[in-house]
Amino acid sequence: MELMATGSSEKLKDILPLYESFLKDLIYPIERECVYGSFKASLPKLKALRELAKEKGLFAPHLKKEEGGLGLSLSEFGRISEVLGKSPIGHYVFNCQAPDIGNMELMHQYASKELKEKYLKPLQQGEIRSCFAMTEPQHAGSNPVHLSTTAIKEGNEYVINGHKWFTSSADGASFTIVMAVTDPKNPNPYQRASMILVPLDNPGYRLIRNIPIMGDVGEDYMSHGEVMFHNCRVPVSNLIGEEGQGFVLAQERLGPGRIHHCMRWIGICERAIEMMCKRALSRELDPGKALAQQQTIQQWIAEAAAGVMASRLMVLATAQKIDQEGAKAAKEDISTIKFFVSDVLMKTLDKAIQVHGGLGITDDTLLSFWYRHERGARIYDGPDEVHKTVLAKRILKKFAE
């Protein structure tokens, strides 16, 4: 499937195979029990793998060298992220999983020294986990201007009230970053909200439930929380960035965040193609006549592979642009890959299931997990339709002049 090597610097030539064999030897054997069984019960095994990753110098590849990472550019990390995406626990083992990676990036840039010391460091070292509370059940996530959660300043504290959901991985997390309205009367709706860090042992915070998603309630890291802030008080110094900067920071956070998703999705596609090919080669319709000889199956494999080739190049090009010009300059590219790659992903999974026949809909393979849990890919961080509109408006603008 290694259709092209674009973006691979010399450095990666040595490193990528290390990740690949780590996955095949150590992660593939336990991945299914982690995602279909109890994630909590798997924590000791996962912790051991993380230790091993640290020993091998592979842990947290996205971080700077001085922070314990590999000091890679975003496009270099993209190649690793694709490999990790082949397993649903790949990123977790190397501590570069969403939503933590997004919070690390955000705090690295905007958190105070104090917050960095207290929260970012242990997060980077994999000692604690975090979450991000933005989406609200009462408002369409596709238009984030509308937020009901408020943070009212009282003395040295913010008093936060609000209802959030899709706060992924809240269960077991140590802190969340919450998006709340601090200046409701600001005429510019994009300057009304701020981001505030809330430790989750705060009595004003409550995890209402892990939302059952596509058949799984989930637990610990593998969960999506519905949470409530009720007179939740945190010191003003827990503000990330400045007051009113919520949307600016959200954009900063979500841009690379979408890239991370896309990289991971490509890894999933590659694994799905691998599974599809192996199944097609081993499954016989008649003795000696493997499924792989069916022209329709061949067409699907080719279409999936073309989708992967397109996706990888687009994502790497976008990562390169971010590396060189910043996330803002790549805004439309990010929108483009968000809807393009998620479409390739879901089509590839659908075909992989069809090739597997009955087996494809069972939980005996990973396809069922991805088919269910990645359906959200076309919804979260902005549904396809919104990203298409973003891109179209920018193109139309060029011709409107």
Added chain:
Amino acid sequence: MELMATGSSEKLKDILPLYESFLKDLIYPIERECVYGSFKASLPKLKALRELAKEKGLFAPHLKKEEGGLGLSLSEFGRISEVLGKSPIGHYVFNCQAPDIGNMELMHQYASKELKEKYLKPLQQGEIRSCFAMTEPQHAGSNPVHLSTTAIKEGNEYVINGHKWFTSSADGASFTIVMAVTDPKNPNPYQRASMILVPLDNPGYRLIRNIPIMGDVGEDYMSHGEVMFHNCRVPVSNLIGEEGQGFVLAQERLGPGRIHHCMRWIGICERAIEMMCKRALSRELDPGKALAQQQTIQQWIAEAAAGVMASRLMVLATAQKIDQEGAKAAKEDISTIKFFVSDVLMKTLDKAIQVHGGLGITDDTLLSFWYRHERGARIYDGPDEVHKTVLAKRILKKFAE
């Protein structure tokens, strides 16, 4: 959504609304707890509803009047089945659910008087449940000629050995009909197998597991069994039809069986469109600007509705053909609706989820249940690709002359 009334006889004009209000008033309120909660725990409630259905004369609408049913043609029943399909427990409550309905039809035609008395009658009355053991994990289900399960005649008994899966609803069933090779050396591979009824308290039978399907292990009626026959002995008189007739009967059983699925899928589509419309009307992007005003959403609703209109007419026309000329004459029509309607179904569900945004991937609505459990629609009872080939070969034949 009542785009057309084709196929509604006068009789149905009075009956359909009875089913509709039964569903809305009594089934909708409990459906989610039945499918997302414990099905077993819901059995008392479901039993009560069945009693009520009997009282109202609505139970088992597919059966002849003398068997306790409504004495409808297949195309008349189709209209009711569509209504029942709007809830995942609709058919169950009225005892016309797969796989029992298929077994009833089969036994009605081919079982001995004795078997009818002992097994068919209580099945028709909803006192017991049944299952159907055909697909084997080692062989591609799309080519049913290949079977490893054998039934060797020893004296007055068949000794059955084999491994089956996707024996739906095996958990809690009283008997299964098993497809087994009785004449392995017959030169005609289509005459090698027979159908044999096996009571499930037989010591030679074992339910290995309920196969986890798309996140759900399931239980009782809502399950898909993997089962084993090990020196399983049953009297020769448990044969359904004649020896070697297995494939003929399977066709007889699967033809109308596919029709039943198609009817149900149309009901699901209608419910999904209903949900999609209600969500689109109530969800606001900005105050006063409902999602329903978005042109893309409108296009999806229209495409889904057109798919339903097409599907309904095709299914009813096929049912009419079966009523008038028999299942064999309608073989290609059945193949056509099988792949056409399952495609409409999955596309409609996909769009309905997208309209619901984050909510669409949660188990807070039925969409997640159908998205997961109906993905099999394009696989079971013959994958799309096989049915398309069946249809194409028949058309090509006409022009080959």
Added chain:
Amino acid sequence: MELMATGSSEKLKDILPLYESFLKDLIYPIERECVYGSFKASLPKLKALRELAKEKGLFAPHLKKEEGGLGLSLSEFGRISEVLGKSPIGHYVFNCQAPDIGNMELMHQYASKELKEKYLKPLQQGEIRSCFAMTEPQHAGSNPVHLSTTAIKEGNEYVINGHKWFTSSADGASFTIVMAVTDPKNPNPYQRASMILVPLDNPGYRLIRNIPIMGDVGEDYMSHGEVMFHNCRVPVSNLIGEEGQGFVLAQERLGPGRIHHCMRWIGICERAIEMMCKRALSRELDPGKALAQQQTIQQWIAEAAAGVMASRLMVLATAQKIDQEGAKAAKEDISTIKFFVSDVLMKTLDKAIQVHGGLGITDDTLLSFWYRHERGARIYDGPDEVHKTVLAKRILKKFAE
């Protein structure tokens, strides 16, 4: 391809084969020279066929018996129209071609006795041709409220000024019916326009050009005119219906008009499937290995056939509804078939071309003609997107209550 017989009354059983053999024996042999060669030069041959059709009692099947037709319902005529659609000159030979059939229907209902005598009669007998001038180059055809053409009453005359295009078959026509604004200040924009009959020898009328469409300038019946009205004076008695009734009549005219198109498109699909099958059977990839054995080709044939089955049933059901309840009651059904069948049509033609390989893009078969000239099917008489919105709004309305 005769997947079902729905809608065929006894009457049709005898008649349909007469049309079929007329087409195969007399029309197929000359159709390509008519559409790829000079249509004008073919007129004598076409006239002879029309005479023959009259002799055989097959001419103008859509008309009442007293008008020289067969006195069929719309759904009965639909079956014939489908057969005629197999050839691009089928409808023309039997004088039931657009736009004349639409004008006949309109004038039958709304024209004065005098106009009927002078224009409708010879039109019904195929002695003259007509056209319909509605669309204007300056305004989006999808919103017909906006019209610049005016008809100012001066004494006993209307003075018409305006610019129209897609006035199909204007070249060689004897009269047009023009849509013009007679009451520009009416607060209801739907009551501003009227329909007026204009004989084309009027000095105020000019055929600017036959618009080149997809490579063909065309001529005579096979053309699409761009026309100009400059101080074009006609007697007030040339009004069709009443003043201000333009839109109402346009709806009356376009509803069945869309049905006629859909019927014809199904015929094209059938012919395309026939061609696709014959080519696939005769074309060999290797000696003894026909294209028809390729699974991908088989999938295409099946998908096309399913599309035809769906389309035919939907169109006949809609025709039946119009027969029974009138065109207004079937408004959404008409929108549905308009976008559904045109989609099936273009997909079927695309696949038929692909099966033909290089031959498919030449003018050596009819596929090129249809691929080019039916691309408009998704645009004229309302683009897909408009019809989908019409349907969606009606469905949403049901759930808004």
Added chain:
Amino acid sequence: MELMATGSSEKLKDILPLYESFLKDLIYPIERECVYGSFKASLPKLKALRELAKEKGLFAPHLKKEEGGLGLSLSEFGRISEVLGKSPIGHYVFNCQAPDIGNMELMHQYASKELKEKYLKPLQQGEIRSCFAMTEPQHAGSNPVHLSTTAIKEGNEYVINGHKWFTSSADGASFTIVMAVTDPKNPNPYQRASMILVPLDNPGYRLIRNIPIMGDVGEDYMSHGEVMFHNCRVPVSNLIGEEGQGFVLAQERLGPGRIHHCMRWIGICERAIEMMCKRALSRELDPGKALAQQQTIQQWIAEAAAGVMASRLMVLATAQKIDQEGAKAAKEDISTIKFFVSDVLMKTLDKAIQVHGGLGITDDTLLSFWYRHERGARIYDGPDEVHKTVLAKRILKKFAE
């Protein structure tokens, strides 16, 4: 639309704008009369433009500097080719049009010094044109092993007999390269044919007709010939490469040839998006409400732009691979872009037409020309289905080990 700059070396930064303004200022104004009017009548104008191109040092950009070109790598040329593709006569003006560019590449590598002097040089300078005779009407082009054209060696001459079609641009060409069987008994079918240069004033050669393609008979460069070789005698020294090398050379010729097509198609897509945007911005549904505000139109623009971004990156990556590792190493990549980009092309054209409404199907814009003449893109040089199989087999092979 300049979504990314990948592949642009410094050199191109200065050159690309020169081509862009040449196109806009000099080619756009005459392109429609060249392709819709008489190509022959346009030759003087085109010749003048070629002279100008030479003066400006922009002529034949694909050639080495010593041959009069710009000395670019394939991936650098790709960027220029994309720009030229925006006009249907872009490549012609700069003398890098198919099939001549393919013949130039082939002869550059494999022709004798003598043939180069006599034929290649004037071809490179745009003094003569050439064509390529490979496809035969009796054999499926997708399996080029089957050829009926033979070249029998008699003394110092080949005697060629055979029937070819899709010999593009034969009308007016000075020579063709013909693929003919020279060793019919070779057990390896891939070593039976050879390539031979035939001057077209040879009495044994005849242009039977310009095949009418999608409504256009065409003429001169803009034509597709059906040709006949009847005892056509040429000196043995007209052989290109070695005897039996026909297939090897065909692969060498077609690989980059497919790249050239893909580059051109991207240019077409960009122009189509440009047209689509401009139309959407200027066309009003209601006063003040432009088509561009319709969400569906926006979705189409975004999808088209994403397709272009994917296509460009894939084509440039493939060109780079050919530059670095040769055409053979990039075989599967070439297959991938062939089916991927042609799909993007046809979808983009289809949407652009839909946005234009009635205007889109007229010959008043270029969309009609491309819609018709690029439909072949999914067929010539190997239909989509064959390229998908090539790619799939290679991927499957990896997993078969």
